[in-house]
Amino acid sequence: MSPLLILAIAFVILTIIGVPLFASVGLTTLLALFLIDIPYTLMAQTGYSSLTPFPLLTIPLFVLAGRLMEVGGMANRMIGIATTLVGAYRGSMGLVSVFACMLFAALSGSGPATTAAIGSVTVPAMKKEGYDVPFAASIVASAGALGSLIPPSNLLIIYGLVSDTSIPRLFLAGVVPGIVVTLLLMVVTYIIARRRGYGGDGDRFTWAPFLRAAWEGKWSIGAPVLILGGIYGGVFTPTEAAGVAVFYSLFVGLFIYRELTIKKVVSALRFTALLTGILILITPTLAFGQLTAFYDVPTAVQEGITSLTQNPMLVLLLIGIFYIFIGTFMESLAQIVLFTAVFLPLVSSLGVDPVMFGIFTVITCEIGFLTPPLGANLTVAARISGISIERISVAVLPFILAYVVGMLVLIIFPDLTTFLPNWLYGVAK
Template sequence: MSDLLLLAIVFTGLTLIGAPLFAAVGLTTFLALFLIDIPYTLMAQTGYTSLTPFPLLTIPLFVLAGRLMETGGMGARLIGVATSLVGAYRGSLGLVTVFACMLFAALSGSGPATTAAIGSITIPAMEKDGYKTPFAAAIAAAAGALGSLIPPSNLMIIYGLVSETSIPRLFLAGFLPGFLITALLMITVYIIARRRGYGGSGVPFSWGPARKAAWDGKWAIGAPVLILGGIYSGAFTPTEAASVAVFYALFIGLVIHRELNARKIIEALRFTALMTGLLILLTPTLAFGQLSAFYDVPAAVESAITNITTNPVIVLILIGIFYIIIGTFMESLAQIILFTAVFLPLVTSLGIDPVMFGVFTVITCEIGFLTPPLGGNLNVAARISNITIEAVSVAVLPFIIAYCIGLLALIFFPDFVTWLPDLVYGPAR
């Protein structure tokens, strides 16, 4: 127990002084290896095995595909589709931003990437329409987090690898919760816009403009149909689907829309390298997770929580509070790797489906995207709108409440998460 206390103090201290997370986890892991006299080669072995799983290729490929689709004109066309559907309502540009982020989430797999793709277009438009800049940035940040929930989701891929849960089942499980949270975010935008007097376009909905926008955006709409349809029909695996998405984005951007060029492709590759650089966390966090099993941390956590309660709802609420607090300063990837091994045995012993726990984990990570000081989406939105992260942090609070309401709904009604994958693949065994 004294060793665990020392490790906790070292990790917390390194985090508080601003050490990069991979360094904090890595140094703590080296200290743990020293204390229990395990060869340091464990880190090298873990580094090799952590980067060999073939499905890991899915993450950079989906990020690259999403960036190519954005710079190739698909993002703007998705905004056109969203505008034709909700542009006449109160707070229309805010509603368009949420709806467009939901659509683009099916292309990118990343929360910050979705915020950057849609927010860079809609935040300036909202400012011109009279929206206060922090509110406009908050909408883009909150809606962009849908990129990590609606499939294909990079965080679900990581959770699936760590927990050995079916990735296609996780993808299917993300749809209904994604639509629920989209609706909650749109309701939040509408209520605030109505109170502040942000108007709509004044043009009533009609099928003509909607059909025209859908025709103009048919290639963008076809992307998730091709990607997800191929996965669920069995035509290709998620990794193969990501490769198909990259070639699809290149073909549409170069041949159909003709908005891609060499400079944009190079920029997309650079963006992908920056976004997927977080995979450096895999080695130290997986090694740290293995050491937590050596110290019997999962059993200790299970014993501590079950001594308080064995009610699955209360247990999930407690874990959710912990995840949200941790998410304020820890990267989502590290959070999933470190704590899935700790909490998954507990929740499965209480009868909670691993797929349900995966969606639950991803939503708590989305809230982490919206909470400072880390707040990945907040930083992206703040940079786009040229304001401080503090200003966006205050404006995003109503949307965090919307996410928490959605999370509670899933905790109380877990079948809402597992219904679709159970319908398609049958109940999990």
């Protein structure tokens, strides 16, 4: 039996019996080192080198900033702005949830964090308006996943580090696809709400309430303008922008809205530590990725797929199906670290832009947020709404379809991701 087959069997068995993913990947990597007689110091060296890149600091900082903005009152004011825009339409509170998640996604960089921030406010509101609870929970779970696509995005940061792709280009590339997916989610919400008779509040859009809400929430709106404008304007790097976001959220929460307390700050720090603890996956997955290169797995995959088709669209479709399947039981971070090294050389050889492939990868990961048994966003939405993941899993299916349509649109029209970064930074060499 070949060593590669032994490793594959070991990884599958460890995963099936419930060993935590970082341990499954780590133990499989150690077994591989033993079989091919490579010093175990590879794990230690990889662990050191994987956690030293300065941009990695961006992830906990953006998560902390997003949490501080949530508990400091900025999320509520974003919801107020969204409500004045769509209050008269069918399923208005559902539409508000989607739109507010899009706005908050530009602050948190995390899908579960966006779901928690907006869902904790809008799910109880939808319950009061008579929404079916699984439907309400599925709205915030699916819209919360936008936090991983709309910049700043933690998953895009990881992809940029693994693939050596410009993070500012990736951030800018996520804007248009993020808007497209947002519109698709709003269409699904509106259709279901209309069919079930969930009404709006009856207030037609007028400028006065909107301007009043915008003025009250000007500090909330100012956050993404400051963060993204600073990055694209060349004022600071994404990592520096994350630090600015933390100080901005502290300043607004403490001195402007005055809703932040020491207890809330400590709670935000605890939340950040728990959510970013997933970074423990980086060391074993990077070491495992080095082993795939040793076994020449990328070349084998490239030859296997190109023997079936060399059409870039079909190849991306096949990779998308694989990513969606693997995302049901694998963390998105591990998915990106493990498989980018396998598939990026293949798609690049077919003329696919690495920036486009990064956005494509993140969209498939967002679907993984919504599929059991892992489904991080489903877990958060279930806790907020007080129902089981099983009930949300059924209700979220139409929204998964919206993400699949978004993925297909991206495959057919790849320029949606590249024209903004190419316009601002020039065509990548």
